[in-house]
Amino acid sequence: MSLLPIGFRVRLAPDVRVSGGGTVLTGGAPLRVLFPGAAARALLENREFSVTDRRSRALADKLLGYGIAEPVTASLPPVSPAQVTYVVPVRDRPAALERLLHSIGSGKAVVVVDDASQDPDTIAEVAARHGADYLPLAENVGPAGARNAGLSRVLTPFVVFADSDMVLDPETVPQLLHHFADPLVALAAPRILGWNPGADRGWIFRYEDSRSSLDLGARSSLVHPRAKVSWLPAACLVGRVEALGSGFSPELRVAEDVDLVWALVRDGWRVRYDASVAARHEHRRELVPWLGRKAFYGTGAYELALRHGSNVAPAVLSPWSAAAMLALLAQRRWSVPAAAALAGWTTLRLASRLRRGPQPVVLAASLTGQGMLAALGQTSALLLRHWWPLTAVGVCVSRRIRRAALAAALADVVVEYVRTGTELDIVRFAVARRLDDLAYGAGVWLGAVRGRSLRALIPEITGRRT
Known part of the structure; x- marks a missing residue:
């Protein structure tokens, strides 16, 4: 078993809540409630500690594995x-390749894999x-196959995969390599932001700049299925x-990065997203190619469902939250009282399981509220993205579905507009947001129809006895 080295420093993730005088930790994904003992509380008094012995190593390893703690990368060696090789798959686009190689810099080991350029x-x-x-x-094998061809030539302990339409910041790779001081880390990736070579960015670019499919947000995270960050884009990895083996599944032309991440996590490796460092991607600017790329991403859900089952479910709901959502969608006089009753019942059940900590009802109510949101x-x-063809039919025949869809669309636009801080005006942001969902959802349905399986469209209801 590989062990965290002495001196490895960790801190509690920013969204982890410490309550009860340090006796209760709430955080991670899936959400966990931990009750640390006296020794652990002493280490966590300042939310940060270093590995110094067996006990501190065990605590650090557990908190890292739960996503409750994150490494303090600045303290890591x-x-x-010389221990890194860059693999760059490319098909045509020589100007973009030139730009990327310039950003990588001289004196680096780089393998450019030409995937049958014209x-x-x-x-x-x-x-x-x-x-x-x-x-x-000799023939086009797709991004996964091209990366694997480059990987087969790598003789160094670490590899960087960078697509030709990327631009790396000077500290992108050096900072990410710090994570590998943890011997269980197999992959790490930066935040991917937009790269704009011209003055006129256009409304599509500005939307992508704030809400790109490749931008996984401003918070670093442990990556695994159903976490806040559940995958990493292969545009920069x-x-x-040693962990990658033969690399990506070569038969996949889409979602090969998701497949690799989930396979590594299944095998016991850790995967990390570091939002404190960035790489740049040249986003699409034209409407039709942009919509086509979104739909293409959606088609990957079918293959992922075959390989990884319910990990690709469009929603994961507990029985109580599913029942509460159905009650609210019914839009009857009893809907809100029924949802409130379900939330109250869940709070009491949770409180009985959290009696070890102080104020279990308050903590249970907080967790139930998070679950409801x-x-x-x-x-x-589901209404606006994954199931939108069904919603479109429903709005033609049902006032309740029309009201639900309108409320969902308005709330979604406002929340995302505030969250992303986009430079785009709210009207064009709302249009782009809906087009984004429509294109991706269409891709999911296209994949399902082609594969004759609705598995990628079925939510999972957790906690049921089999």
């Missing part, structure tokens, strides 16, 4: 650039100009070669 000589010239190894493929968000996503 650097990794020599003009391979130009790609070869760009690679040679930057001192990169050039690996041409740093990996431990999460259920409302997931129900909104």
Whole structure:
């Protein structure tokens, strides 16, 4: 078993709540309530501690695995650039490749994998100009296969996968490599922001700049299915070669990054998203290609459902929250009282299980409230994103569905507009938001129809006895 090294420093994640004088920790994903003992409370007094012995190592490892703690990367040792190889899959786009290789810098080991470009000589010239190894493929195998071809040539302990339309910040890779001081970390990725080569960004670019599918948000996170950050985009990934094996599933042309992350987590590895460092992506600017890419992403849900089952479920609800959502959607006089009664009953049940801590009813009410908000968000996503074809039919025949869809759309736009701090005006943001959902949902349904399976469209109700 690999152990955290002495001196490895961790701190509680910003969203972890400490209550009861340090006797209760609430956080992680899925949400957990922990009751630390006296020794653990002493270590956590300032929300941060270093591994110094067996006990502190065990506590740090447990909190990291639960997503309740995160590494203090500034305190971790650097990794020599000589231990890293960059793998860049590319098909045409020589100007973008030139830009990326320039951002990587000189003196680095780089493998440029040409995935059957129309003009391979130009790609070869760009690679040679930057001192990169050039690996041409005779036929197009897709991003997963191209990355694997490059991975097979890597002799260093760590590999960086960077798509040709990326631009790396100087500290992107050095900062991410700190995470590998944890011997269980297999992958780490930065926040992906927009890169704008011109003055006119356009409304689509400005929407993507605030809410790109590749931007996983401003909070760092442990990555695993059903966490707040459940996957990492392969546009920029740093990996431990030992953990990756042969790499991505080569038969996948979409969602190969999600598949890899979930497979690694299933095998016991840790995967980390570090929002404190960034890489830049050249977002699409034209409406049709942008919608096409969103739909393409959606088609991957079918294959993920085959491989990873309910991890790809469009919503994960407990029985009580599902019942509360159905009551609210019914829009009857009894709807709100019924939902409130379900929430109250759940609070009392939770309180009986949290009696070890102080004020168990207050803590249980807080957890129930969080669960209700999460259920409302997931129900909104079902109506507007994953199930929108059914919603579209429903609004034609039912006033209740029309009211529900309108309320969900308005709430979604306001919440996301405030959360993202976009530079786009709210009207165009609302249009882009709905187009985003419509395109992605269409892709999910297209994949389901092609595969003759609705598995990727079925929510999971947790806590049921089988």
